[in-house]
Amino acid sequence: MDMDNGTLQIVAYCCEHCAYAAADLAGGLRMQYPPAVKIVQVPCTGKLDILMVLRAFEDGVDGVMAAG
Amino acid sequence: MKVLLEQTGLEAERVRMFNLSSAMAEAFADAAKEMTKQITELGPSPLRTQTENE
Amino acid sequence: MIVAEQKPLDEVKTLIDGAQNVLVVGCGTCVTVCFAGGSREAAIMATSLRMASKLDGNPQAVTDATVQRQCEWEYLDQISEQVAEADIVLSLGCGIGVQALVEHYPDAWVVPGLNTSFMGLPTEQGVWAERCAACGDCILGLTGGICPIARCSKSLLNGPCGGSENGHCEIDPEVPCAWQLIYDRLSSAGKLDVLLELQPPKNWRTSRDGGPRKIIRDDLRLASEEA
Numbered sequence: 417m418d419m420d421n422g423t424l425q426i427v428a429y430c431c432e433h434c435a436y437a438a439a440d441l442a443g444g445l446r447m448q449y450p451p452a453v454k455i456v457q458v459p460c461t462g463k464l465d466i467l468m469v470l471r472a473f474e475d476g477v478d479g480v481m482a483a484g
Numbered sequence: 485m486k487v488l489l490e491q492t493g494l495e496a497e498r499v500r501m502f503n504l505s506s507a508m509a510e511a512f513a514d515a516a517k518e519m520t521k522q523i524t525e526l527g528p529s530p531l532r533t534q535t536e537n538e
Numbered sequence: 539m540i541v542a543e544q545k546p547l548d549e550v551k552t553l554i555d556g557a558q559n560v561l562v563v564g565c566g567t568c569v570t571v572c573f574a575g576g577s578r579e580a581a582i583m584a585t586s587l588r589m590a591s592k593l594d595g596n597p598q599a600v601t602d603a604t605v606q607r608q609c610e611w612e613y614l615d616q617i618s619e620q621v622a623e624a625d626i627v628l629s630l631g632c633g634i635g636v637q638a639l640v641e642h643y644p645d646a647w648v649v650p651g652l653n654t655s656f657m658g659l660p661t662e663q664g665v666w667a668e669r670c671a672a673c674g675d676c677i678l679g680l681t682g683g684i685c686p687i688a689r690c691s692k693s694l695l696n697g698p699c700g701g702s703e704n705g706h707c708e709i710d711p712e713v714p715c716a717w718q719l720i721y722d723r724l725s726s727a728g729k730l731d732v733l734l735e736l737q738p739p740k741n742w743r744t745s746r747d748g749g750p751r752k753i754i755r756d757d758l759r760l761a762s763e764e765a
Contacts, residue, residue: 424523428516437506442513449516452523461501466485467578469499470585473489476532479523483502483515491547492586493593530593 424452427472428438428481435483453481460484495526539659540568540632541666542575542652550583551590553649554626557598560587561624562651563617563639564604565631572666574652575630577604583630583651608635611642621646657688659750674751680732682723689716695740697721697733 430436436457442449458464461484469480486496500522502515545553554560564570564580573579584602591598603620607613621627621643629636633654640648656668671688677695678685687693691709698717701708705718709736724730742748 424520424528425487426516426519426523428519434506435502435504435512438504438508438512441507445509447509447513449501450520452520453516465578467581469583470488470492470582470589471485473494473498473529473531473538474585474589476529478498478526478529478532480499481502481515481519481520482499483504483512488582488586492590495733496590531589 421479422477425477426450426453426479426481427477428453428455428483429458429461430455431484432457432459435461438483448465452478488499494531497522497526498529539571539657540634540654541568541656541658541668542654543572544574544583544630544652545650547586550628550651551587551594553651554587554598554600554628557625559698560584560598560600560625560626560628561617561620561637562587562600562628562630563603563608564602565635566604566606568632568654568740569630569635572660575632575635577602580604580630583628587628595698603710607737608632611638614639618643629656672746673707673740673742675738675741675750677737680737681720682727682729682732682737684716684720684723686716686720689714689719695737727755 422455428435428439430439436455439455461482464482469482485499489499490496499520500518503510504515541620543630544550557656561582562584564575564577566576570576580602583722587598587600591600591628601620601624603617605613605617608629621639624646627639627643627646627648628651629639629640629648630651632652633650636648636650636718657670657672658666661667668688670685671693673687677687686695691707691713692699694717698715702715702718703711705715707713707715721730721733744751
């Protein structure tokens with residue numbers, strides 16, 4: 417992961433049909449949201465495993481969102 | 485999940501769940517802003533500092 | 539099945555203190571189904587320990603490996619290289635698994651990551667209850683299939699004590715009185731007269747009271763091992 421000094425990294429696990437679509441729509445409507453949030457698509461938040469969250473923190477992200 | 489994070493030494497507030505549906509674009513942007521604000525207050529992950537120091 | 543629980547992370551950290559390389563070994567049978575020491579739990583434990591040790595300022599290399607069964611030496615062969623590379627092996631197997639690792643890898647230092655509790659079954663998702671005390675001389679045929687040794691707080695063999703209140707044990711209102719359960723079951727099966735049969739005093743030598751136990755099956759032993 418790109419670790420710029422001072423730039424926060426937040427991973428948002430977004431489910432394909434709900435949150436990812438919402439994020440997509442937000443992009444299409446040119447809504448502003450902080451660049452710290454990095455979107456990762458999952459088929460459903462049910463797929464989200466504790467390990468996915470833990471490993472994200474182990475790699476140095478500052479926050480994890482589960483959106484669905 | 486939050487309990488495990490605390491035991492490991494990270495703040496439980498670093499992980500959060502948000503409920504959205506596909507039409508809630510503004511809610512997504514708001515959630516992103518809120519999370520960023522919260523994480524900014526918590527500061528960078530203490531694990532990250534360790535990585536950068538290596 | 540054998541039911542166990544993970545030790546608190548702080549206790550585990552103390553047990554692996556000082557090691558540079560730790561191998562977490564999971565087991566694919568009993569502890570997998572009680573969600574204490576399977577491959578997922580081993581991976582989560584290893585990741586948590588890496589993160590925690592890093593935050594403590596003393597990063598440890600923690601890897602994980604899971605074998606199908608930790609209680610039989612043959613299954614442990616496959617992790618021999620990883621065991622050799624580790625300073626400390628953290629076993630997420632039951633107490634038997636920990637000891638099997640020690641016996642199979644005498645040069646390794648093995649510590650337990652679980653507290654092994656009892657033999658029991660899941661009564662509902664997420665709840666396991668004790669059922670068998672491994673007494674070595676099963677009397678379930680006389681009690682309608684309900685074990686008074688494991689399920690009665692006092693392991694009484696002659697019926698309920700005075701502390702049986704409304705079908706529950708006096709020590710805890712959540713614990714059913716085993717003898718109430720036995721009575722009800724035999725009653726609905728129409729076999730209450732079983733309780734009237736006189737039985738000789740139980741020979742407890744077959745139980746843990748008689749010392750560490752061993753079972754030898756000559757019919758299964760290999761020819762070269764016969765005395």
